[in-house]
Amino acid sequence: xxxxxxxxxxxxxxxxxxxxxxxxxxxxxxxxxxxxxxxxxxxxxxxxxxxxxxxxxxxxxxxxxxxxxxxxxxxxxxxxxxxxxxxxxxxxxxxxxxxxxxxxxxxxxxxxxxxxxxxxxxxxxxxxxxxxxxxxxxxxxxxxxxxxxxxxxxxxxxxxxxxxxxxxxxxxxxxxxxxxxxxxxxxxxxxxxxxxxxx
Amino acid sequence: xxxxxxxxxxxxxxxxxxxxxxxxxxxxxxxxxxxxxxxxxxxxxxxxxxxxxxxxxxxxxxxxxxxxxxxxxxxxxxxxxxxxxxxxxxxxxxxxxxxxxxxxxxxxxxxxxxxxxxxxxxxxxxxxxxxxxxxxxxxxxxxxxxxxxxxxxxxxxxxxxxxxxxxxxxxxxxxxxxxxxxxxxxxxxxxxxxxxxxxxxxxxxxxxxxxxxxxxxxxxxxxxxxxxx
Numbered sequence: 001x002x003x004x005x006x007x008x009x010x011x012x013x014x015x016x017x018x019x020x021x022x023x024x025x026x027x028x029x030x031x032x033x034x035x036x037x038x039x040x041x042x043x044x045x046x047x048x049x050x051x052x053x054x055x056x057x058x059x060x061x062x063x064x065x066x067x068x069x070x071x072x073x074x075x076x077x078x079x080x081x082x083x084x085x086x087x088x089x090x091x092x093x094x095x096x097x098x099x100x101x102x103x104x105x106x107x108x109x110x111x112x113x114x115x116x117x118x119x120x121x122x123x124x125x126x127x128x129x130x131x132x133x134x135x136x137x138x139x140x141x142x143x144x145x146x147x148x149x150x151x152x153x154x155x156x157x158x159x160x161x162x163x164x165x166x167x168x169x170x171x172x173x174x175x176x177x178x179x180x181x182x183x184x185x186x187x188x189x190x191x192x193x194x195x196x197x198x199x
Numbered sequence: 200x201x202x203x204x205x206x207x208x209x210x211x212x213x214x215x216x217x218x219x220x221x222x223x224x225x226x227x228x229x230x231x232x233x234x235x236x237x238x239x240x241x242x243x244x245x246x247x248x249x250x251x252x253x254x255x256x257x258x259x260x261x262x263x264x265x266x267x268x269x270x271x272x273x274x275x276x277x278x279x280x281x282x283x284x285x286x287x288x289x290x291x292x293x294x295x296x297x298x299x300x301x302x303x304x305x306x307x308x309x310x311x312x313x314x315x316x317x318x319x320x321x322x323x324x325x326x327x328x329x330x331x332x333x334x335x336x337x338x339x340x341x342x343x344x345x346x347x348x349x350x351x352x353x354x355x356x357x358x359x360x361x362x363x364x365x366x367x368x369x370x371x372x373x374x375x376x377x378x379x380x381x382x383x384x385x386x387x388x389x390x391x392x393x394x395x396x397x398x399x400x401x402x403x404x405x406x407x408x409x410x411x412x413x414x415x416x417x418x419x420x421x422x423x424x425x426x427x428x
Contacts, residue, residue, distance in 0.1 A: 017397075069318055069320070135392060135393045136391065136392045159350030159352050160349075160350065160353050161318045189379060191316075191392045191394075192378060192393070194393035194394070194411065195393070
């Protein structure tokens, strides 16, 4: 996938703005099993993340919003899930804030308040959200060790923002991938807050 | 039309209802969580015109920002509610909606569908406009259909209290399950999981206007008036 990414980067202009760079040569939706397009984004602490940095890892990409009731409701449960994989070096959690007009400082303030341990990257211009066809927060994509999309959708099966669901789709997907098994439910519709896109 | 599982039997078990409103009271007042502006005709520099998400906290009014940051903005209200006087709440399968739309088409009715949920602040902010629209337009020429994405399990804890609190005058339909895909096919619009969504159909059943964001009464009027005879 990295060769394709590099080719795509060479053929298309990378959009560089506010520490964000994403390839913009993906016109089609990324479906389960498809190679996940690369990105380069800066987190709230100033660290630059590229998907290629996590080659051979399992990467959880979670589109995030500090204002969304669904996000606020899921924060403690997501944090607990992240903690449960603390010793698992092959699992990487990355939040992505794609909302227009939201500063890194504001995101970081919420991140600290909510006890979020994983980095939150700023998707300037919601370009990566567009590429991934993300519409709500939380909306989660899991990239397998081969760089392909293994899961897309909801965090769990909660029926209201604050109440933890009985089935955690992300955990189930991660456990399957760590066991080199197929994800049983790779696509679950996510409900949540709409992404504030640039005009 | 076959509407499944009427909730009235369940609901009528208690004439006097303990209404527990958590957050809804303030959320329903509009201008909350920095969500989309009630007036959709907004400055082009704002993102409010295109999405249901809340505006940045730094741009929100103090009370909005406080709520946006997840601080308690709720209050508990106990109130005696005569639920038998409220419009029905029923679950709605995709095929039921299909029948409903076909009936409206046969009756040459313009149709407006609003997808919303009690957990969606901008949905609640725009709800007064739908109440106004329903009261002014729903009838022989126009059919208004209100569909909540709230889970059926939250009927007593969220949907019914909100209905009572806002005194919503129209029937409410509940999506069966959390999968919008079958409904998306029926309504000819890609339901992505983001709310609110409002759809307008002409009397021949063609989708003529759609929004995946909070709208105002003027939007509804502007979309519907040209379709009326």
